[in-house]
Amino acid sequence: MSLVAQVDRATPTARGRGRRPGELTRGAGLGLGIGVLWLSLLVLLPIAAIVSTAFEDGIAGFWEAITDPEALAAIRFTVGAAALVTLVNAVIGTLIAWVLVRDQFPGKRILEVIIDIPFALPTIVAGLVLITLYGPGGPFGINLVGTQAGVVLALLFVTLPFVVRSVQPVLIDADREVEQAAASLGASGFVIFRRVILPTITPAVVSGAALSFARALGEFGSVILISANLIGKTQVSSSYILKMIESQEPVAAAAVATLLLGVAVVVLVMLDVIQRRTARRG
Amino acid sequence: MSQHPGRSGGRSGEPSGIVVRGVHRKFGDFVALDDVDLEVKPGGLTALLGPSGGGKSTLLRIIAGLDYPDRGTVEIAGQDATFLPPQRRSVGFVFQHYAAFKHLTTARNVAFGLEIRKRPKNEVAEKVQELLELVHLEQFADRLPSQLSGGQRQRMALARALAVEPEVLLLDEPFGALDAKVRKELRDWLRRLHDEVHVTTLFVTHDQEEALEVADEIVVINEGRIEQVGSPGDLYDRPANDFVMSFLGPVTRLAGELVRPHDVEVLLDERAGAVEVTVTKLLRVGYEVRAETLAADGSTPWVQLNRVQVDELGLQVGAVVWLRALVVRAAA
Amino acid sequence: MLRTIAVLYVTGLVALPVASVVQHTFADGLAPVIEVITSEDFLAALRLTAIVAGIAVTINTVFGVGMSLLLVRYRFRGRRFISAVIDLPVSISPIVVGVALILVYGSYGWFGGALEDAGFRVIFAVPGMVLATVLVSLPLVLREIVPTLEEAGIEQEQAAQSLGAGPWQRFWRITLPTIKWALAYGVALSLARSMGEFGAVRVVSGSVAGVSQTLTLYVNDSYQEFGAQAQQQAFAAAFVLMAIAVVLIVVIAALRPKEDRS
Numbered sequence: 001m002s003l004v005a006q007v008d009r010a011t012p013t014a015r016g017r018g019r020r021p022g023e024l025t026r027g028a029g030l031g032l033g034i035g036v037l038w039l040s041l042l043v044l045l046p047i048a049a050i051v052s053t054a055f056e057d058g059i060a061g062f063w064e065a066i067t068d069p070e071a072l073a074a075i076r077f078t079v080g081a082a083a084l085v086t087l088v089n090a091v092i093g094t095l096i097a098w099v100l101v102r103d104q105f106p107g108k109r110i111l112e113v114i115i116d117i118p119f120a121l122p123t124i125v126a127g128l129v130l131i132t133l134y135g136p137g138g139p140f141g142i143n144l145v146g147t148q149a150g151v152v153l154a155l156l157f158v159t160l161p162f163v164v165r166s167v168q169p170v171l172i173d174a175d176r177e178v179e180q181a182a183a184s185l186g187a188s189g190f191v192i193f194r195r196v197i198l199p200t201i202t203p204a205v206v207s208g209a210a211l212s213f214a215r216a217l218g219e220f221g222s223v224i225l226i227s228a229n230l231i232g233k234t235q236v237s238s239s240y241i242l243k244m245i246e247s248q249e250p251v252a253a254a255a256v257a258t259l260l261l262g263v264a265v266v267v268l269v270m271l272d273v274i275q276r277r278t279a280r281r282g
Numbered sequence: 283m284s285q286h287p288g289r290s291g292g293r294s295g296e297p298s299g300i301v302v303r304g305v306h307r308k309f310g311d312f313v314a315l316d317d318v319d320l321e322v323k324p325g326g327l328t329a330l331l332g333p334s335g336g337g338k339s340t341l342l343r344i345i346a347g348l349d350y351p352d353r354g355t356v357e358i359a360g361q362d363a364t365f366l367p368p369q370r371r372s373v374g375f376v377f378q379h380y381a382a383f384k385h386l387t388t389a390r391n392v393a394f395g396l397e398i399r400k401r402p403k404n405e406v407a408e409k410v411q412e413l414l415e416l417v418h419l420e421q422f423a424d425r426l427p428s429q430l431s432g433g434q435r436q437r438m439a440l441a442r443a444l445a446v447e448p449e450v451l452l453l454d455e456p457f458g459a460l461d462a463k464v465r466k467e468l469r470d471w472l473r474r475l476h477d478e479v480h481v482t483t484l485f486v487t488h489d490q491e492e493a494l495e496v497a498d499e500i501v502v503i504n505e506g507r508i509e510q511v512g513s514p515g516d517l518y519d520r521p522a523n524d525f526v527m528s529f530l531g532p533v534t535r536l537a538g539e540l541v542r543p544h545d546v547e548v549l550l551d552e553r554a555g556a557v558e559v560t561v562t563k564l565l566r567v568g569y570e571v572r573a574e575t576l577a578a579d580g581s582t583p584w585v586q587l588n589r590v591q592v593d594e595l596g597l598q599v600g601a602v603v604w605l606r607a608l609v610v611r612a613a614a
Numbered sequence: 615m616l617r618t619i620a621v622l623y624v625t626g627l628v629a630l631p632v633a634s635v636v637q638h639t640f641a642d643g644l645a646p647v648i649e650v651i652t653s654e655d656f657l658a659a660l661r662l663t664a665i666v667a668g669i670a671v672t673i674n675t676v677f678g679v680g681m682s683l684l685l686v687r688y689r690f691r692g693r694r695f696i697s698a699v700i701d702l703p704v705s706i707s708p709i710v711v712g713v714a715l716i717l718v719y720g721s722y723g724w725f726g727g728a729l730e731d732a733g734f735r736v737i738f739a740v741p742g743m744v745l746a747t748v749l750v751s752l753p754l755v756l757r758e759i760v761p762t763l764e765e766a767g768i769e770q771e772q773a774a775q776s777l778g779a780g781p782w783q784r785f786w787r788i789t790l791p792t793i794k795w796a797l798a799y800g801v802a803l804s805l806a807r808s809m810g811e812f813g814a815v816r817v818v819s820g821s822v823a824g825v826s827q828t829l830t831l832y833v834n835d836s837y838q839e840f841g842a843q844a845q846q847q848a849f850a851a852a853f854v855l856m857a858i859a860v861v862l863i864v865v866i867a868a869l870r871p872k873e874d875r876s
Contacts, residue, residue: 385791
């Protein structure tokens, strides 16, 4: 009992006023200080280091680094592949989410678990997994190693859960009565989907797609084995950055890294805006 | 903990009062409490009544220590408590949405405050048993809150608050989340409980019927100010102003004056002080009849009658009658 | 129709390849697999993975619980900025994460020189691998706890407070039991991510067999070598990682409904 009383007594009444809910207490303030320091050392400083290294030789140096033919080819390929993967995910991810929520069939539970595998599986293992089936000596006789299609396949693998997992809860929560009301008003299945369901799930589709775009843009582990890292063909930005840092060219590495970083920030801001807008509506 | 200064109060000794002086609280530009003074009588059951956003909950939370005033003081049991943290105030607080500890059984919920105070196990068990009986939950001791109904949860929350023998018991819209029937039962039950335990109790409500039925004393709060304090009868019969009058019961306007619609006389001939009106609608609700009328000045006073009266008067839509206030309000 | 498309897509993309790895691994029976997983290099990699993931998950759990309480229960300037900063590392390439750490804590980085003079090596050592792993799983615990805390609201804690509970008692008796399932879920996710991290660790580790090689690096390095023996190593290690992942998924799936029910 005395412990409680002592801890409480530490809150001075002589200070003139108490703390309202939401105001930082001394302990919380200390915790926040430590947290911010940790984040600074862990996230902010390293990011600052990347950006400052990228512009070490001025804007011209940065420009030169990202317009280097090899860098440019890697960026172009990465962005293109990520965009394609995102598009595919938006469609097929929504479809899978729909099947998981609205359809009943034996083995559905297994499908649910399989969807999560790409999240939990180490990326390098994911790469290995794909190669055994779609690499040399695979059972289908298809060899995608060293092809751009192989890279896209790897990206599809690792980004599979994003759209599914973001659309699924929205579909579960969606009010079926609204659809029934639309049907009672004479709307056909397609019209109901386009006019009633699609508007409801669009924010979730977009946010899932944005996450898979960011992930695809930065993916490394799952693609290195299947891409064979062919310069100008299947080399992704991450591989290029790694190659530059390992050949002691930090400016070139940092410049492309800054570009990827910028895109990630844009995606996060966009997501935040979407979430805010949906939260306000809901 | 039992040697708390002023701890002799609570349920065993003399009940303690609450004194609020000059309490002011702003949220940004919005003045929630405007220099409020209030004395809550020891041992009473007092209602803080007013419309939503009128400041009554803010006042209750300031008394509980869940919020603090910009200026002014709060005294509980003769002690300055203005800036004491809630855990040192010896107040029991009951939330509108119960705030049940979802992971603990009913018994453990009730025992919580005693366990915090490191009371001996057998004492805790005994006390919990006693309280569960008091709130009629003894057979639900081992259930989780999710297995209880709303009314049961609120009774559990009340037992939990009473377990630590608080100086004062504060209830924030305690029955607001319950359906009408349970609400009425719990009201009667709170009244009886208070007659048994006599702890100084202050409860917030926006329901005038609830306040009139349960409380010994009602404090009417509106726009951050106290409009009137008094017994339910006082407030109903002698409201200090139009706001209190219209908040505590039905009103209608007759010749520019606010009157209670059941205190209006319906006359079939013209007399001194009576207003000529035409009956526009007769609305029967069970035994009661609500007669709506139209006066020459365009106002629409209404009168609350019963079926016998309507039949005796032979009242019909379109009839011309004269209305006269039976009770003239004393100037406040 | 839709069902067929969904099932075929998921089967072709995920289920079949995973099954094929299992088949590859055990193509020559159990003996070669056992040989690999009892080899010194493999065990060293397993140990290092456990150490790095263990430390990283512990750090992220403490950070996640503390920070989520601060973000949900308090209002202060820069709250949204902090929240965004926490989300950033998982949205960027793990290679960028690794490079960023090198630029600050590497031998020629901002602090690396000074730290090395003080006898503390970060990059190409365990601390760097821990930092990289912490970064790539930074928000996972926090993002699970925040919605639970928001949904639970502050009233239970206030009720506890008015019943006499101090800050620590409120945390242990009320807050922690409230978030325990979300916390367990977040920890399982972090563990899966931490054990499987490859890119960021690859950049900062140097990947010396038996010294700074985690399991994922072991898989990569073995696969890049030629010869049946090396391939067998890669597949055996991949299988172990996969088995851990599947166990974690099952744990995660078991935790999810409990979290929803509360």
